[in-house]
Amino acid sequence: xxxxxxxxxxxxxxxxxxxxxxxxxxxxxxxxxxxxxxxxxxxxxxxxxxxxxxxxxxxxxxxxxxxxxxxxxxxxxxxxxxxxxxxxxxxxxxxxxxxxxxxxxxxxxxxxxxxxxxxxxxxxxxxxxxxxxxxxxxxxxxxxxxxxxxxxxxxxxxxxxxxxxxxxxxxxxxxxxxxxxxxxxxxxxxxxxxxxxxxxxxxxxxxxxxxxxxxxxxxxxxxxxxxxxxxxxxxxxxxxxxxxxxxxxxxxxxxxxxxxxxxxxxxxxxxxxxxxxxxxxxxxxxxxxxxxxxxxxxxxxxxxxxxxxxxxxxxxxxxxxxxxxxxxxxxxxxxxxxxxxxxxxxxxxxxxxxxxxxxxxxxxxxxxxxxxxxxxxxxxxxxxxxxxxxxxxxxxxxxxxxxxxxxxxxxxxxxxxxxxxxxxxxxxxxxxxxxxxxxxxxxxxxxxxxxxxxxxxxxxxxxxxxxxxxxxxxxxxxxxxxxxxxxxxxxxxxxxxxxxx
Numbered sequence: 001x002x003x004x005x006x007x008x009x010x011x012x013x014x015x016x017x018x019x020x021x022x023x024x025x026x027x028x029x030x031x032x033x034x035x036x037x038x039x040x041x042x043x044x045x046x047x048x049x050x051x052x053x054x055x056x057x058x059x060x061x062x063x064x065x066x067x068x069x070x071x072x073x074x075x076x077x078x079x080x081x082x083x084x085x086x087x088x089x090x091x092x093x094x095x096x097x098x099x100x101x102x103x104x105x106x107x108x109x110x111x112x113x114x115x116x117x118x119x120x121x122x123x124x125x126x127x128x129x130x131x132x133x134x135x136x137x138x139x140x141x142x143x144x145x146x147x148x149x150x151x152x153x154x155x156x157x158x159x160x161x162x163x164x165x166x167x168x169x170x171x172x173x174x175x176x177x178x179x180x181x182x183x184x185x186x187x188x189x190x191x192x193x194x195x196x197x198x199x200x201x202x203x204x205x206x207x208x209x210x211x212x213x214x215x216x217x218x219x220x221x222x223x224x225x226x227x228x229x230x231x232x233x234x235x236x237x238x239x240x241x242x243x244x245x246x247x248x249x250x251x252x253x254x255x256x257x258x259x260x261x262x263x264x265x266x267x268x269x270x271x272x273x274x275x276x277x278x279x280x281x282x283x284x285x286x287x288x289x290x291x292x293x294x295x296x297x298x299x300x301x302x303x304x305x306x307x308x309x310x311x312x313x314x315x316x317x318x319x320x321x322x323x324x325x326x327x328x329x330x331x332x333x334x335x336x337x338x339x340x341x342x343x344x345x346x347x348x349x350x351x352x353x354x355x356x357x358x359x360x361x362x363x364x365x366x367x368x369x370x371x372x373x374x375x376x377x378x379x380x381x382x383x384x385x386x387x388x389x390x391x392x393x394x395x396x397x398x399x400x401x402x403x404x405x406x407x408x409x410x411x412x413x414x415x416x417x418x419x420x421x422x423x424x425x426x427x428x429x430x431x432x433x434x435x436x437x438x439x440x441x442x443x444x445x446x447x448x449x450x451x452x453x454x455x456x457x458x459x460x461x462x463x464x465x466x467x468x469x470x471x472x473x474x475x476x477x478x479x480x481x482x483x484x485x486x487x488x489x490x491x492x493x494x495x496x497x498x499x500x501x
Contacts, residue, residue, distance in 0.1 A: 001108050002197075004044040008057050009105055011037040015064040016097050034068040037061045051194035053111050056104035060097070113197045114443045116232060117460075120467075121240025123209055125202040126159035127168045128323055131260035134309045140290055140302055141252045141268070151306060152249040152257050153313070154228050156202060156239045157326065158209040167199035171229055173258040180256030180266050184225040200229075201236050208329045212242065216334035216478040219310055219350075220247040223341030223365075223439070224277070225255045225267055230439045231340060237467040243474065244330055246314060250306055253342060273299070277342065280349075280368045281407060300349045300368045307337065307350035307357075334358055334478040338470065340438045341365050348415070351376050359477040361470060363438050366404075367411040375415055379424035379477040382412045383469060385433040386497070389455060393434045396452030400435075416501055424477070425501035426486060428469050432457030432495070438466065457495075465493050 001009075015037050041061040044054070119125070130153050139147040171177065174195035182191040208215075218238060222230045228247040235245045249257045251265040253273065258264045267273075275288050280298025287296040295302070311332070318330040336359040339347035344365035351360035352371045360376060363383045387405050394400040416427045434455035442448060442459030449455075455462070472485040489498050 002044075002048045002113055004040065004048050005054060005057070005108055005113075008037070008040050008044050008054070008061065009108075011040055012057055012060045012064065012104055013101060015068070016060070016101060019064060019067055020094050020097065034065040038065050049197055051108075051113075051197065052190055053107040053194065054104075056100055056107065060100050060104055063100075064097075110447050111191070111194070111445055113194060115199075116201055116236060116443070118201060119237045119240035121237065121242065121471075123158035123240045123242060124161060124206075125156055125200075125236055125239050126204070126206040126208065126325075127154060127156045127200070127202040128205050128325055129154045130313070130317075132309070132313045137305065137309070139251075140293060143291055149306070149309070150251065150259060151310065152228065152259060153310060154247045154249075155244060155326065156235055156247065157244045157329070158212075158215055158239060158242055159203060160207045160209050162203060162206050166203055168202045168204045169196055170198035170200055170232065171195045171227070176258050176264055177227065177256045180225075181227070183269075184255055200232055202239075205323065205325060208325060214329050214331040215242055215244045216331050216336065216474065217314060218243050218245045218336045218338060218474065219307055219347075220245055221250065221307070221337070221339035221343030221346050222247075222254065223339075223343050224253055224270060224273055226341070226343070226439070227254050227256075230441075233440050233443070233463050234338075234467060234470060238470060238474065241471050241475070242479075243336075244326075246310060248306060248310055250303055250346075253303060277345070280345070281366050281411070283369060297370070298368070300345050301353070303342075303346045304349040304353055307346065308354050311335065311354065311356055332356075336360065336474050336478055339363065339365075341435065348376070348380075351378055351380065359474055361473055362412070363466075364408070364433075364435055365412075366408045367415050372411050372414045375418070379426075379473075380415070381426040381428065381469065381473045382416055383428045383430065383438070383466060384409070384412060385455075386429050386431050389431055389433060393452075393455065397434070416499075422501060426469075426473065427499040427501070429497035430457065430462060430465050430495070431497070433462050437462045465496060468493070 011033065015033055018033065038061050041058050132151050132153060134149040137149045139149050175193045178191060178193040179189040182189050220231065220235055222228060228249040235247060239245055251257045252268050255267045256264060276290065276295060276299035279288055279295060280300035283296065287294045289295065314330055315332055317326055318328060318332060321327040335356050337347045337350055337357050338361035340363045342365065344362035345368055347360055348362050348367050348371045351357045352374060358378050360378055360380045364385070387409060390400045390405045413427065416425045432455045436453060437455050437457065437459065442454050468485060472483040475481040476483055476486055486500065490496050
């Protein structure tokens with residue numbers, strides 16, 4: 001929790017104790033505590049910003065101040081004074097106060113304004129966002145014939161040392177996107193609006209670090225109903241080690257996308273999108289149709305074209321960045337891609353179709369049928385978990401049928417084992433991971449493990465393993481820096497099951 005939030009909760013608790021124990025009311029200075037508590041609540045709202053998780057704390061500050069005033073300024077013989085003195089009423093008020101305090105403390109702890117640890121690399125981080133329109137491609141999901149495919153792309157890059165205390169928000173459009181994100185987890189619409197207060201380790205629009213002329217470029221793709229910031233733990237780690245990462249919001253696949261002019265596209269639901277994804281994994285007849293267009297190969301190739309368009313835009317940015325930050329700083333001869341879930345499927349497809357991609361990292365997802373058939377020409381890594389961890393996830397939080405498990409593991413292994421260039425395929429299993437352990441989700445709430453949403457592995461341990469293998473893979477195949485982590489079973493991560501082809 002934030003500092004003034006903690007102070008307010010402490011004052012609420014102290015105020016409750018004074019009101020509940022008559023002997024404490026006579027303590028010198030106790031009379032000032034009630035207005036001070038209300039003042040701190042107002043200061044917290046003004047400085048740190050309000051969020052609904054703190055509503056019980058705000059209400060308690062006002063109620064405790066009111067009760068204190070009534071106790072000290074109304075005549076004891078009056079009706080209200082007699083009620084307050086009544087033992088039953090006093091007990092009821094104390095009980096309600098306890099319930100209120102539990103809510104006041106529990107809600108902000110369950111959904112905290114969380115923090116990202118400082119990445120381990122030597123670089124500081126900058127970030128800037130672009131709104132790009134593919135004027136040559138109609139938006140498949142739109143019935144408007146003039147609509148064009150539009151992407152929001154957030155670029156993270158190694159930054160110069162700077163004294164800026166301004167940190168970029170985790171999700172600047174959290175208020176608008178909260179209903180879309182909450183819908184995915186079947187939570188109230190306002191649940192994640194407070195993410196606008198969560199900050200990253202990046203500073204907005206600062207100069208690029210100058211110790212290298214240019215930096216290898218990676219494209220990141222999130223899962224279905226995800227968002228471009230959903231693996232910030234991994235993006236920031238890679239950037240701190242000298243990579244530029246372009247994180248892409250893919251409209252209709254993402255939970256929601258807010259564009260530069262303020263208009264918003266809400267994502268399709270899993271039920272709407274899944275048949276189109278399945279068609280890319282195992283083709284069936286008749287092919288699904290979207291706005292009168294049949295998709296015999298499913299939706300994955302369409303999303304893969306977003307990646308190629310992003311590369312084209314990055315090349316234009318490298319020639320002349322309209323924001324004057326990244327011109328000439330992108331090493332487009334060393335391009336990589338990584339993604340989770342649907343993003344991993346699209347990453348595999350893009351690596352199959354676009355020869356500009358020199359290294360591909362896919363996490364916890366089945367591979368499209370054409371990728372399984374043709375294989376991948378570039379070095380590729382899969383980070384996933386064992387079937388037992390998938391079954392445990394199904395037991396605790398649902399999903400992952402035996403068919404899903406078999407399709408995911410079999411298709412990844414088919415490409416890894418037989419369809420990658422010998423010596424450049426890597427298969428990394430991390431037992432105890434659940435699907436959302438590959439995203440920032442463990443930071444969102446400490447209750448997730450108790451609810452069975454995250455796996456039994458320590459969340460930070462899982463992040464450390466994913467980050468270590470991500471950096472090692474791209475370092476070896478984009479920077480030419482061999483690493484022992486990719487040569488033999490790991491000593492530092494004995495729980496990892498590592499294979500190389």
